[in-house]
Each structure stands twice: as structure tokens, then as C-alpha cells.
Amino acid sequence: MPDTPGTPGQALLEHGRLLDVLGIEGELLNETAHAIAPETPVPTCPGWTASEVVRHVGSVYRMTLSWLEHGRRPRHWQRDPAPGESVHEYLSEGRARLVGALARHDPAETAATWWPADRTYGFWRRRMAHETTIHRADLQMAAGSELTEIADDLAIDGVDEVLALWFGQRLPMLGLAGTRASSVAVRAGDQFWLVTAGAEETTAWRCSEREVLRADAVVSGRPAQVYLWLWGRAAPGSVIVEDGDDDAVGQMWALLRLATR
Structure with a gap:
């Protein structure tokens, strides 16, 4: 058997910090998206533009909300901005709703996830913090701007x-x-x-x-x-x-x- 320090599958970072990262990285992502043309190609996401990356993250936020609300893998959720809604508004509104939903529950509370090792709200704090951080980096690299430091x-x-x-x-x-x-x-x-x-x-x-x-x-x-x-x-x-x-x-x-x- 492997000599495995810590609990397999569980976050190494405190869950309050992960929730803060989700909020901060989401703001950085949106700020970067505002600063570049929507049609800017994103080389680290082949075939996607900056606008598509923003739309994707907003969609993932809503997919997560559906997991939490219905307690199972969702088949349907709002995948695109509503008529008249910009992708930036779509992202910001989705992030605000998700942060609020996660903050209202203890990270140890049971929640539906796709990882048997972690069936808790904490799973989604962690997953969405990293989803947002990676796509923020995608946009900053596409913009040719300095990459905001990722703490060790x-x-x-x-x-x-x-x-x-x-x-x-x-x-x-x-x-x-x-x-x-x-x-x-x-x-x-x-x-x-x-x-x-x-x-x-x-x-x-x-x-x-x-x-x-x-x-x-x-x-x-x-x-x-x-x-x-x-x-x-x-x-x-x-x-x-x-x-x-x-x-x-x-x-x-x-x-x-x-x-x-």
C-alpha cells in the first residue's frame, strides 16, 4: 500500500481560502476579458476566443449550481447568456450566485459531486477555485499581459x-x-x-x-x-x-x- 500523507482526495488548502480564491480569480478573469477584444484567440484553449472562455466559465458556474440544487449530475442548465445579457454579466452573475450558495453551507456538508472521494460542498469550492484560476491564466496569456502570481x-x-x-x-x-x-x-x-x-x-x-x-x-x-x-x-x-x-x-x-x- 502507498505511504500516503494526509487524506486522499481532500483539499490541501483551507476551504475559506478556496472560496476567497474563487471570488478574486473570477474578478481577475472578468477584468482581463474586458481589456481584450472578445474575438482574441486563446492559444491554450485551441479554437476558443476570449469571449468563449468567459462564456464557458459562466456555464460551468451554473452547472455547479444545478449539481448543488438538484443533488445529481445535471442534464440541462443555462449554457449561454440570456438575450441582451453580455458574457461579462453572465460570468459575474453566475459567480456571485455560486459564491453565495457555497458560503451558505459548511464545506463539510454533504453535496452531490462526481468524485467518490469527496461528496461535500468543499469539493465544489476547490474545483471552482482551480477552474477559475486556470482560465484566468488562459486569458492573461492570450492578452500577452503579465501573469498574476499564483501562490505556492x-x-x-x-x-x-x-x-x-x-x-x-x-x-x-x-x-x-x-x-x-x-x-x-x-x-x-x-x-x-x-x-x-x-x-x-x-x-x-x-x-x-x-x-x-x-x-x-x-x-x-x-x-x-x-x-x-x-x-x-x-x-x-x-x-x-x-x-x-x-x-x-x-x-x-x-x-x-x-x-x-
Whole structure:
């Protein structure tokens, strides 16, 4: 069994902080969207414009609200602005409603989610904080503006979320797996993860430094860079691939692109 510090699947960041991040990052996203032309291409979201990114985030907020209201995966929700409503208003109104709904409930309170490891309101605080942060970065990169700093603790929680939720949970849900058995250790700050892929298993868990020795390769870097790289928002050279199996790292990265698309 893995030597797994902490509770698997649970946030590493305090839930009040995650709710604050959702509000702050949402404002930054909207400010950036106001500053660039709606038709500006967003290279990190191929085929999307700035306006489409804003619409997407507003839609995800409403999808989340439907999860919380109806207690199940929604089939229908307001996916686009109402007639006469701008995408900026659509985003702001959705964020305000979502922050209000999440703030009214203790993060430990039971809520419907798509992750068996966390069936709580806290899951949605975390998920929406990172959804918003990543898409804020998308718009800032599309605008060619300076990227607002992502704090180390937020980035480390984001690394944990993308590995545990998207790699370890989403890939098996989609029926996707690697073509060869391999393992990669990921290091960000003082936290470590072990990621395995292959026909037999697809897993990711927090691990001890000792367990890193089991990996075929090690990826490390500043927390924000590892976070953005795992989400496909940073160049390969932004992280360090220590001596090991480059193909194992390539497989992990490619599988994450399938999981997070």
C-alpha cells in the first residue's frame, strides 16, 4: 500500500481560502476579458476566443449550481447568456450566485459531486477555485499581459487536484488508460505525488519522499510552473525532468490532456 500523507482526495488548502480564491480569480478573469477584444484567440484553449472562455466559465458556474440544487449530475442548465445579457454579466452573475450558495453551507456538508472521494460542498469550492484560476491564466496569456502570481499553497493544492481528480479519477471514468506500464513522481514545493499509468491501473496519490525512488522519472519545479504545466498551460522547459524515462513523462502528460479537455 502507498505511504500516503494526509487524506486522499481532500483539499490541501483551507476551504475559506478556496472560496476567497474563487471570488478574486473570477474578478481577475472578468477584468482581463474586458481589456481584450472578445474575438482574441486563446492559444491554450485551441479554437476558443476570449469571449468563449468567459462564456464557458459562466456555464460551468451554473452547472455547479444545478449539481448543488438538484443533488445529481445535471442534464440541462443555462449554457449561454440570456438575450441582451453580455458574457461579462453572465460570468459575474453566475459567480456571485455560486459564491453565495457555497458560503451558505459548511464545506463539510454533504453535496452531490462526481468524485467518490469527496461528496461535500468543499469539493465544489476547490474545483471552482482551480477552474477559475486556470482560465484566468488562459486569458492573461492570450492578452500577452503579465501573469498574476499564483501562490505556492494554491498551486500545490492545484497539483494535487489535477493529479488525484483528473488523472486518478477522470481517466478511469472515461475508460482511458496508458499503453505501457510506467510511473512518474511529481514534486512541487515540499509535496510529492506518485503517478502510475498502464493497461492495468491509472492512479495518483500523495507520497513520501522515500516513495519517489520507485518512479521511472521525476518531474519537479516551482509549484506554479508544475501546476500550469500539468494543465497544459506551460512549456515543457518550465519544469525539470530529472534523469529517468522521458516516455513515461510524455505518457502522463498526454493522458492529462485527454482527462482535462
